[in-house]
Amino acid sequence: MNQAVAVPAWVSMITAILLIAGAAITLIGALGLLRLRTFYERVHAPTLGTTLGTGTIVMASMIYFSAVGSRPILHELLILFFVTVTTPITLMILVRAAMSRDIIESQKSSQ
Amino acid sequence: MTRWIRFPLVSVALLILWLLLNQTVSAGHILLGSLIAIIGGWSLTLLELPIARMRRPTAMIRLSALVLADIVRSNIAVARIVLGDDRGRERKSGFIDIPLELRDPYGLAALACIITSTPGTLWANFDASSGTLTIHVLDLIDESEWIRTIKSRYERLLLEIFA
Amino acid sequence: MMEIVLSLGIGALAGSGVWLILRPRTFQVIIGLSLLSYAINLFILVMGRLRIGAPPVLPGATKGDPAQFADPLPQALVLTAIVISFATTALFLVILLVSRGLTGTDHVDGRESEQ
Amino acid sequence: MLLIAVIALPFAGSCVAVFFRANDRNAEAYLAGSISLVTLLFMATAYPLVVGGGVVRYRAEWVPTLGLEFVVRIDGLAWALAVLIAGIGLLVVVYARYYMSPADPVPRFFSFLLAFMGAMLGIVLSGNLIQLVFFWELTGLFSFLLISYWHQTAQARDSARMAFTITSAGGLCLFAGVLILGNIVGSYDLDRVLSSGDTIRSHALYVPALILVLLGALTKSAQFPFHFWLPRAMAAPTPVSAYLHSATLVKAGVFLLVRLWPAMGGTHEWLWLVGSAGLVTFILGAFLAVFQQDLKGLLAYSTISHLGLITLLIGLDTPLGQVAAIFHIMNHATFKASLFMAAGIIDHESGTRDIRRLSGLWRLMPITASLAMVAAAAMAGVPLLNGFLSKEMFFAETIEVHDNSLVDQALPYVVTAASMFTVAYSLRFIRDVFFGPPPKDLPRTPHEPPFLMRLPAALLVLACLVVGVAPSFTVGPVLDSAARAVVGAALPEYSLAVWHGFTPELLMSAVAMAGGVGVYLVVRSRLLVSEGPPVLRHIDAQRIFDRVLVALSWRLARWLEATFGTRRLQPQLRLIASAALIAGLAPFFIHGLAPGGALGTPFDLAFALMWAVGIACALGAAYQAKFHRLAALVMLGGAGLATCISFVWLSAPDLALTQLAVETVTTVLLLLGLRWLPKRTWQIDSSGAPAGIRWYRARDFVIAVAAGSGLAALAYLVMTRPATESIARYFVENAYVKGGGTNVVNVILVDFRGFDTLGEITVLAIVALTVFALLRRFRPAAESIPVPEQQYAQDSADEAHPDRQKGESVKSAMAAPALIVRLLFPVVGVAAIYLLLRGHDQPGGGFVAGVIMAVAVILQYLAQGTIWVEARLRVLPVRWMGIGLLLAAGTGAAAFLFSHPFLTSSFSYLEIPLIGAIPVASALLFDLGVFALVVGATVLMLIALAHQSVRSHRAPRAPGAAAKPSVSEVR
Amino acid sequence: MSRLTDHLIIAPVLLPLLAGAVILTFGSEGRRNFNAAVNVVSSFALVAVAVGLLRAADAGPGLAGVYRLGDWPAPFAIVLVADRLSAVMLLLTSVVAVAAVIFSLARWHRAGPHFHSLFQLLLMGLNGAFLTGDLFNLFVFFEVLLAASYGLALHGSGAFRVKAGLHYIVVNLAASLLFLIGVSLIYSVAGTLNMADLAALIPKIRADDLALLEAGAGILGIAFLLKAGMWPLCFWLPTTYAAASPPVASIFAILTKVGVYIVLRLWLLLFGNEAGASAQFGGEWLLLGGIATVAFGIVGTLASQDMARLAAFSVLVSSGTMLAAIGMGQVGVTGGALYYLISSTLGISAFFLLVELVERGREPGADVFAVTREAYGDVDTPDEEEVGIAIPATMGMLGFAFIGCALVIAGLPPLPGFIAKFALLTAALNPSGSSPGAPVPMASWALLVLLILSGLAALVAMTRAGIRAFWASPDRAVPRVRLIEMTPVVVLLILCAMQTVHAGPVMRFMEATAQSLHAPHNYVRGILGQKAGG
Amino acid sequence: MNTVLTWSIMTAQILLVLAMACAAFRILWGPRAQDRVLGFDSLYLNAMLLLLTFGIGSGSRIYFEAALIIALLGFVGTAALAKFLLRGEVIE
């Protein structure tokens, strides 16, 4: 599948754990999309993925590639940074939109 | 010089961004990156970005550590909720209003990012005229507890930084 | 086995796309065309056969060995196709808006059909 | 060469004639007259060459590869007809000079007349059948223009159109017939065709060819059942009638029959087809002529009848029949032309052509009357006039045994009976117009016309007399050479004497004369009150023709168009999809299905699940696109994301990058558009849909499923096949070595196939310009003009609040995101530049960089609004596009300086102090052009759309538009 | 590649591209005269270039040259090839373009923004499509010309244009997608995109892959036939063409010819007699489709009230005739078809221009124009005094031109439509190598019948329309026609007339063209070098 | 590349794709527009993480930019959708 580069066992262990942990927490967050009852509750769910999920997987990637390339690889941090900065933008607008629409709808139904 | 580098922090950040993207610290890229960073910073003057006054690096570090810890903790808490581990109690979620003293746009933006990024809390609305922040909390046990947390843990530090 | 998955994917995209472009509303048509162009971009790509994990980027300043890499030509063709379909989607969007403004309907024929 | 001039001269004159002053009748007449005269003189000089069977030819190359030569060929027949055409042409020109009123715009008239003369000369002098057809169609055209000269009257228009339609249709048939003849003979050369009679007659295609040629000839010569256009054509000015219906147009048909008789005659089919057409026309024309009340109408039917007589002669299929036909062609031309002129004079002087109103003109215009009477007598076949001679020959021919059928045996009696009608209408012409009481209530008081107006008719009548008295001294040699040209050396003996003794034909003539007088006396009283011929009176050919034409060329055509065509889009797309399906599947039915090898890749659960999501999104989009547009848009994005991930999986990172960037822009774009689309409510639930719609849906569903499965099957068949040796090898091997980049895809895009990229960015530029142009005039539907519901609600809440301004609450809530977005502007820009610069070696490139740069700009619009951004940031997208295009093309063209072809790239290392060697490829410059263009085009499109909101907010509310806010269609 | 003349082949693409770019960069909307000047100069230059290429192509063994873009060797990169066919198409395009541009200067170029740049870019697309020797590059140029045509079809706006334009765009988008499927399928089997290389490879395709190859070619064919306007894929055409503004419709007459050109080029190149198992693939469909198209065109011609629609249906007749002729697969017929292509395109282009001038006096078109302007409050209000003084005998000139167009379209003498039909039919009835009087194939009869009927239909329809326009209302206002509007029409018709007079040399050229199309050894060898193309 | 890593990457990818499926559920079933947009946002994030894992699995840095672009621009589409819900138009 690729240019097999030998990585130390501890590196692969740590990478594996981080990967699975990150994916698991992301999945839990996504499950929240299914299980939580109202929209406002559901909005909380994806932030699991954007924070801890992304953080651990980015870390896994950094560790793995640093080990492969035998020099520190840092630019994955950019991903973490961008996700952290941009996710709130969407969610804030979305929540505000939902509130606004709820108000309009309640006004309509009261008429 | 100051005419061109109105936002030195931004320019430095852009240079770092450039070097990180290219994964190098070669002289050529530092030069090229600087050029791009200066142009990038200058572009913000076109967009009339408010001038940021940031102080107290220690407060910044403290805030970062605090946020990081809160995020990890909240992640676990919300994961439990999602997985249905409510420990037998009725969970309640809802909006709360928090009066803020913070007015600095950067401070508010930072607070927005922090609150939204922390699982379990959501920045829902901010009324600039009254300075009221509305947040949504997933697991709302005690409203005043939340108000205190936000104000004392985050707003205080942010006021220090962006005063 | 990915061949089967991809074929199904291409088929579903294309089938949905064709269904939509046969619908009478302009918005349906634009969504259909977009789905179709996804299907066809994938289709062009797989015409160079499947290669996983072998992007056509040479490891260094060398003469490349074709056996080591995915076929780069379909990729170049898809890139061109993506650009062109983006452009035409934009154009079609605008014409459907203009048509809607001028004719008062979003029917593709500029008037509601009698049936 | 001079021979070509004979044909070319009238056309040249026609071109000159247009440029005279509108009422310059004299100059026009001089021009036209001298051209006719020159033609006559030329013919006179050529006479010695053709007399006694000589042929003069001139061949000019025209289209040699098609065997098409321009051959001018003069033999006796052609000579005789050319003289008739030019001679009567000259007389008609003189006559027309006086006939046309000073108010008539004569340049047109004389121009068409000359052109028509040229076309007629072209027909008779053609030595090539295609050339003959060429001029044949030209006569149709110019006769159309001449007949419709007074086009302000509906009658002139309709009759011209009918004449043109019928004769041109016949001409097209003739064309087809000639093509078949050419196929049989292997040449279109007249000499070759005339000498291949036996080959033609024995060929399987003889009958079709004959029928087609006859359709041409019979329509032109107004033979039954195509005769009806001719009487209508009398709407033309009389000089036109005198020319077209005596010597020229209608004679073209019979000329052609005589011309081709050696090649095609001599068969049973010829005898029956030509003969019966002629016979019926002869009888019918004569019968109908008697009942005409219009002078010109009478002459028109008489023309039909005489042409029938000629056709019958030709159809009788004997050499002498041809001789008689040629003779009668000449004779009829002379007396009929003079009769038309006389009729014209009467019309001109008295203001009417109605026989019932005219009478006693003998006293008022004795000279004209005398002329007309002599000519009419010739028409009736009175001895000592030319008509008598050819009629005698005709009678003689009918007596001959041809195929001894019943018709053949009855023929002499039938034609004698029909000739009675000929005599009767001639008598009527003389008696009812020139004798009887003086006319009353005429529009004008008739008197003799100017001498020169009478002169042409007088000369023609003189010709009738001279020929009639001394035929062998006058037309004898001419007829002989014309006959030899047709019949050949084996020309049988015939005599042109006036007196042959007491022969059966003389008896027939006498019977016809007496019978004619009798018929006239019998029907005379009824004629004065009748509206037309008995029985046939109710058949209005014009109306029938018009109705048939409308039914065929309009109603039927529209029905066919509607049945076999559509103006709706969906059927068209259905057809396209079906056609593509057939085209894609049919080869497998022919060559069989050859499955490829084994599956080359392992199963990947994640990939399969990912596609399950993608497929669900695609199907969902298909399901929701009608009522939940926003949902469909989101699902489309989901399907697109699956595609992007597949690109990554399939080793195409460049594609993934590009598709992702494009996805983003497309979403924004479609959302911008969604604003202007109407609300759609769930009106009918699908179970209640009418059966028709359900059927359409089922059909579309089948097509969609088939198309999807078809494409899937094709993809599967290819994927499971071993890779073929392809040109890609060269690209991989040389991307770095010769192209200077390690990202092969990018090197292909900017170098190996940079030309494609240049085209592709041009497409983008064009589309952006079009979008811009369209949106400049965009006018939203009334219900979309008001601000959206949400804004309305938010604004009214703000207005209700004491210390808030309109829009403030949302603005303050959005302050934080807006600030972050502004900060992101340089960040996204840096990312774009990064992707641009590394593109040659790593995934990236000008296009994706350009889109990302455009996103950076659009984000600002999104966060801050159009007005805010444009007050601060002036992007000049069109300029960007222009510069980008120039840069890309200029980089390519720079290769010219180094004597290399367009787009030849070069790369080298540039040594820069401090930094070291950096690779500089001209391809990067090219990519920079791509970048600039993409930024410009993308921004232009998005901004142009975004501006609509600003425009419509500014626009005063349309009076009819509802003040209520529009309701967004999302749930 | 040392002399400037070697670069002549790229000029037809590069010149309009640069002209378009220059207009975009330096010519703002206020500088319409500048834009117009660039457009006119470039169009005239294109005529000169095309003449040069035509001469070069006719001088050599049929190839003016092969231009290897980027100096990469064929078949790997893109080549431009100028042979007789390309050169003649280039010339035709540039001539019609000059006429259309000049015509537009009177008023139409003011009917919307970016007319001149779009026009030049359309020419770029057309010329590129005629020159390219690469299948995918052909797609790109198709898109260029289509994109520009979308813009131009909508030039002037108005509900009827937008409605027609919407159909036009959707249908052509669908066709573009089919194009991509076809090209990529062919690539998957043959591994090349170069047309000449493809021609060399097709005989060697494995039997297992034949079905895929033909599926690709078939789908590709659908895309081309759709653009060529073959029934039943042609219904978009009449409405679009009739709705387009006159100069645009006039240049659109070339657009369908691109589809025809490609069919001619590719079908004969790839599926000629040497294509092995796939030889003559789909020929009968071309023939049948062509015949059906002519039949539908005839019906449509008759059913048209509107002159522009009549002209549009004539486009269909012309396309159908070409397709049927190509489908017969005989050199002589192809030669005749090429001659026909020139005359019918010139005639129809002239007619599209003329229609508006004729209708102008009757004002429906101008009405719409005015309404559009009024309703949308656009800035492009043409100043009235620009319309100019009516030329003397305006109606006479218009009538004369109308007759000319009618004669070309109906195929009547003296204009070359007649020679063209004769050339087609005589070749169809007398296939090369057959003795006189030999049996004639059924297809030839069908062609004969259809050409005769199409001529008759055109004649009936044109007389009907002409009588209504010119004669039925004698008191109609004489249209105000400017000299620069009339001149292009007359020049196009004069060119037609010259085609009759010089029918010999023109026909010889076309037959040579047909010869090299049917035996493309020189073409293949010219691109791939001496080894290939056996 | 050892087995542990291979299996963990595979597992992580499956988990992430399942997360995508959950997000797709919201896209498909709503019930309201904001739910769909939320699902879409989540879908993009999961896709980005999937690409990161794929990058690790292939041991190549080439896929990084694709993930980076999603991280940086993935929000633009959803933000535009959210803005549309909020204001009824994307750009005012």
Ligand code: NA
């Ligand atoms: Na949160």
Ligand code: NA
């Ligand atoms: Na939070």
